[in-house]
Amino acid sequence: MPSQTTRVAFMCMQNAGRSQISTAFAERERERRGLEDEVEIVTGGTHPADHVHEIVVEAMDEEGFDLAGRSPQAITTDELESCDYVATMGCSTLELDTSADVDVRDWALADPDGQDIDRVREIRDEIEEQVKMVPGQR
Incomplete structure (x- = not known):
């Protein structure tokens, strides 16, 4: 019997730093655990930037991630x-209807x-630890 897909979102204002780091780590965790068919990852920002912050690209490159080609996206x-599950990065401007479960x-x-x-390395490492605790990634 196929399992239900868990939909996980990482969002912030610009989708150019923390949520991009979170998404990259979550994608890696999903692959490592063989959960590609069970976990869907969404990312975006309320006011997306033009590009991922260069310092974030540099810090993630050190960990083997290439974020240079990623583009910040809007999320509704x-x-x-x-x-x-929705992880906000400390800057959310959206009010979510928590009755939506x-x-x-x-x-x-x-x-x-x-x-x-x-x-930025400290923030990156903190995000990596947070991602490991996301439901559906365990």
């Missing part, structure tokens, strides 16, 4: 409410934009 409340967690992460590389 309807999309988020169709998810099982969505598990919303605010990770309250520092914004990597404008930070030095050492601080």
Whole structure:
């Protein structure tokens, strides 16, 4: 019997830093655990930037991820409410209808934009640990 797909979203304002890092780690975890058919990953921002922050691209490249070709995307409340789990990065401007049976967690992460590389590495590593605890990824 096929299992139900778990839909997971990572969102922030610009979709150019924290949510992009989260998505990359979640995609890797999904692949490592063989959950490609069970976990759908969505990412976006309420006010997407033009490109992923260069410092984020640099920090993730150190971990073997190429985010240079990714583009920040817009995300809507309807999309988020169709998810099982939504991780906001500490900057959400959306009000989600929690009666939609969505598990919303605010990770309250520092914004990597404008930070030095050492601080961005700390944020990246914190995100990696958070992603490992996301329902559906276990």
